[in-house]
Amino acid sequence: MRPPMTLRSPLAVAVLGCSICLLFASACAIRLIGDYDDVIDKGITEFQTKVETHLISLESASGTPQAEYRPEFYDAAEASLNALASRARASFKKDILAKQLDSLCASIEDLRKLHKSFGPKMPRQSVEAARSALRVHIESILHLELALRRGKIAGLAPPPAPGGIVQCE
Amino acid sequence: MALNGEQLMEDMLQAALPILRKGGADALTFATGELRKMAELAVSVEAQLIAGEIDQAQAALLFDMQKQASKAVLLTVQGLGLVNAELALNAALGVIKGVVNTAVRFPLL
Numbered sequence: 483m484r485p486p487m488t489l490r491s492p493l494a495v496a497v498l499g500c501s502i503c504l505l506f507a508s509a510c511a512i513r514l515i516g517d518y519d520d521v522i523d524k525g526i527t528e529f530q531t532k533v534e535t536h537l538i539s540l541e542s543a544s545g546t547p548q549a550e551y552r553p554e555f556y557d558a559a560e561a562s563l564n565a566l567a568s569r570a571r572a573s574f575k576k577d578i579l580a581k582q583l584d585s586l587c588a589s590i591e592d593l594r595k596l597h598k599s600f601g602p603k604m605p606r607q608s609v610e611a612a613r614s615a616l617r618v619h620i621e622s623i624l625h626l627e628l629a630l631r632r633g634k635i636a637g638l639a640p641p642p643a644p645g646g647i648v649q650c651e
Numbered sequence: 652m653a654l655n656g657e658q659l660m661e662d663m664l665q666a667a668l669p670i671l672r673k674g675g676a677d678a679l680t681f682a683t684g685e686l687r688k689m690a691e692l693a694v695s696v697e698a699q700l701i702a703g704e705i706d707q708a709q710a711a712l713l714f715d716m717q718k719q720a721s722k723a724v725l726l727t728v729q730g731l732g733l734v735n736a737e738l739a740l741n742a743a744l745g746v747i748k749g750v751v752n753t754a755v756r757f758p759l760l
Contacts, residue, residue, distance in 0.1 A: 515730060593712075595712055599712075607699050618689060626730040
């Protein structure tokens with residue numbers, strides 16, 4: 483008759499070890515969020531430069547033909563954001579970024595409507611309010627991207643193989 | 652050597668908790684700063700509306716920009732939470748790997 487398996491026997495230890503492995507997905511590195519993307523980082527930074535330039539122009543040239551509404555800036559801005567959002571949607575676990583970029587696009591559309599409404603005479607305080615909202619928005623996006631870059635240095639798991647959510651060594 | 656479940660859990664918590672605490676504090680600092688700016692913006696828009704510098708439709712557009720920005724802030728906080736959870740989880744899993752491999756005396760993990 484075989485003795486009962488005890489917790490101290492090598493077989494029991496191996497079974498327990500295997501159970502823990504299965505429970506924690508074999509201790510493979512877990513990925514909960516996508517990787518830092520320098521294309522997104524640079525794209526957002528360039529976008530911010532263009533927006534700030536546009537807003538400065540609205541303030542400094544207020545009341546002149548130079549500050550009149552023209553669709554080209556807004557069309558180009560929304561096209562840039564749509565391209566970045568597409569990249570985010572195509573990337574692994576970057577859906578938070580995609581939502582942020584879609585939301586930023588909605589803000590640019592709001593600014594477009596404001597500009598059409600005011601014409602070349604948007605009040606300085608309204609320009610400042612729009613600037614504040616857009617800065618907070620863009621800085622939020624950059625803050626998360628830079629946190630991902632730091633996390634990569636600190637030890638976030640490497641990107642998974644295509645189609646995978648778990649990276650095993 | 653038999654695995655000690657209590658010790659294993661303690662070791663995992665030791666690895667994960669400092670990461671979660673620091674990450675939570677950082678996210679709170681970020682959110683507080685950004686949402687304060689949003690509150691100030693809301694006051695400014697209201698003042699413009701009362702002063703007659705903007706009409707209701709224009710105020711609604713500025714408030715929508717503020718709402719979109721607040722949404723972005725909270726999405727970032729969510730993202731920071733995921734970054735920290737990932738770091739904490741992988742730190743805890745790293746502890747299991749070492750202990751289990753030592754207990755079973757071969758590189759099981």
